[in-house]
Amino acid sequence: MTTPDIVLNNGVSIPQLGLGVYQVPAADTAKVVQTALETGYRAIDTAVLYRNEAGVGDAIKASGLSREELFVTTKLWTQDQGYDSALRAFDKSLGKLGLDYLDLYLIHWPTPGRGTYLDSWRALEKLYADGRVRAIGVSNFHVQHLRRLFDETDIVPAVNQIELHPNLAQLALRTFHAEHGIVTEAWSPLAKGRLLMDRAITGLAAKYGKTPAQIVLRWHLQIGTVAIPKSATPSRIRENFEIFDFELAPDDVLVIDELDNGVRTGPDPDAIDA
Ligand SMILES: NC(=O)c1ccc[n+]([C@@H]2O[C@H](COP(=O)([O-])OP(=O)(O)OC[C@H]3O[C@@H](n4cnc5c(N)ncnc54)[C@H](OP(=O)(O)O)[C@@H]3O)[C@@H](O)[C@H]2O)c1
Numbered sequence: 637m638t639t640p641d642i643v644l645n646n647g648v649s650i651p652q653l654g655l656g657v658y659q660v661p662a663a664d665t666a667k668v669v670q671t672a673l674e675t676g677y678r679a680i681d682t683a684v685l686y687r688n689e690a691g692v693g694d695a696i697k698a699s700g701l702s703r704e705e706l707f708v709t710t711k712l713w714t715q716d717q718g719y720d721s722a723l724r725a726f727d728k729s730l731g732k733l734g735l736d737y738l739d740l741y742l743i744h745w746p747t748p749g750r751g752t753y754l755d756s757w758r759a760l761e762k763l764y765a766d767g768r769v770r771a772i773g774v775s776n777f778h779v780q781h782l783r784r785l786f787d788e789t790d791i792v793p794a795v796n797q798i799e800l801h802p803n804l805a806q807l808a809l810r811t812f813h814a815e816h817g818i819v820t821e822a823w824s825p826l827a828k829g830r831l832l833m834d835r836a837i838t839g840l841a842a843k844y845g846k847t848p849a850q851i852v853l854r855w856h857l858q859i860g861t862v863a864i865p866k867s868a869t870p871s872r873i874r875e876n877f878e879i880f881d882f883e884l885a886p887d888d889v890l891v892i893d894e895l896d897n898g899v900r901t902g903p904d905p906d907a908i909d910a
Contacts, residue, residue, distance in 0.1 A: 639678060639880070642862060644794040645817040648771045650740065651707055652857055653877065654679025656823065656864035658686050664868060665691025666698070671870045673699045675877050681797075681823075681864040683711035683744060684729060693734035708733060711744040711775060712760070714908075717752040722759035726768070738769040742797055746774070746781040749909035753781065757789050764791065773797065775823070776905040779812050786816070797821040799902050800861060802831055802852060802895040810861075825856050825863035828901045836891055844882055853879045855892045 641649035655672040657665055657680065665688035669680055673695060682692045689710060696706060710733065716725035730738060741760055746753045753774075760772040773795030774781070786792065796813060800806045800822035813820045831837055832848040841848045849865070853876055856863035865876045884892075 638676065640857065642819055642860070644771050644819055645792060646771055646794060648739070648794070650771070650795070650819065650821075650862055651677075651679040652862050653677070653853065653879070654681050654707065654709070654862070654864045655873065656681045656866035657688055657692065658683070658866055660686070660688055660691075660866065660868050662688045662691055666694040668868050668873070669695035670698060671873050672877075673701060675874050677873075677877060678705055679707040679709070679864070681709045682733075684713040684716065684725065685711070685744065689729055689732035690734075693732060697734055703735070707739040708735060709740040709742065710738060711742045712756060714745055714747050714750070717743070717747065717750055717756040719755040719759045722756045723762070726759075726763055730768075737767070740771045740773060740795060741769045742773045742775045742795065743777075745776045745908050746778070746905060747908055747910055748781065754784065754788055757785055757791075761789065761791050771795065773818075773821075775821075776908075778905055779809065781905075782812070782816070782818070792816060793818055795819045795821050795862070797823055797864075799824050799900055800856075801825055801827040801901075802834075802837070802855060802892045803827055803897050803899045804901075805859075805893060805896040807896070810859075819862060820860070821862040821864065822856055823864060824901050825861075825865050826852055830901060831895070834895065836895060840884070840888055840891065843888075844884070846879075846882060847875055849876055850879050851884070852892070854882065854884050855889060858884055858889055
């Protein structure tokens with residue numbers, strides 16, 4: 637089985653399903669990522685904050701896969717924002733990952749109170765121009781933050797990685813992204829597991845002979861988001877990848893759409909200001 641790709645605004649393809657490694661302990665990360673790569677995952681989402689970039693790098697090295705087959709994302713942490721500090725942070729992340737280029741580099745949070753996301757973005761533009769990263773994007777940006785990038789910098793982000801799951805479908809932001817050629821990437825795509833007991837989801841799981849997690853991840857594929865579910869459990873890592881052999885009927889996609897109640901599992905980006 638292979639993951640379908642979505643083509644970004646610069647022609648680079650991103651796998652529509654990847655493994656997220658937030659809260660995977662550093663000591664376990666290489667093993668977890670190795671399981672994912674053996675399963676068929678080719679995209680891994682990490683961040684400085686997760687303190688496990690080195691483990692991701694170890695698994696990549698041990699996998700024997702060629703670099704071109706993989707799609708590796710990491711993120712600029714808030715304290716590293718600013719032009720020069722972002723360039724230094726990028727080098728450090730690349731060193732920990734043991735890579736000589738990155739596939740996607742994201743500003744982790746806009747933190748507008750710091751007043752540095754524009755300068756940070758200019759650093760990402762330089763890294764992109766220098767060929768050190770294949771695509772650049774942002775995370776947790778609201779429309780007003782994106783508009784400032786459009787107005788004051790040169791490159792439109794390829795991706796905005798935001799909290800998104802059936803309880804937080806982010807329709808307005810998704811529409812804005814689509815209008816501007818930005819791909820929506822969903823973090824906490826399973827709402828951190830909280831959705832998996834929902835009766836609508838368990839009902840669909842019974843109907844399709846799939847698990848609740850597979851139903852939710854299939855919804856992501858069909859609404860066109862990139863999803864990066866996290867699991868440190870080998871059987872779940874495999875389960876979450878077995879979603880390419882069935883399709884939800886349009887009416888069932890609508891049933892899941894109706895679960896949108898605006899409830900977040902994580903902070904609103906506006907609450908993280910500095
Ligand atoms: N940009 C950002 O600000 C941001 C913020 C948060 C997350 N992220 C990214 O998004 C990724 C995913 O988000 P997340 O980790 O918060 O939440 P998630 O992927 O929605 O949920 C992860 C939780 O669900 C459980 N789980 C996974 N697959 C399951 C299955 N098949 N059945 C039952 N339970 C299952 C996991 O448990 P086990 O691990 O115990 O199996 C874990 O507790 C992160 O790893 C990170 O890469 C980005």
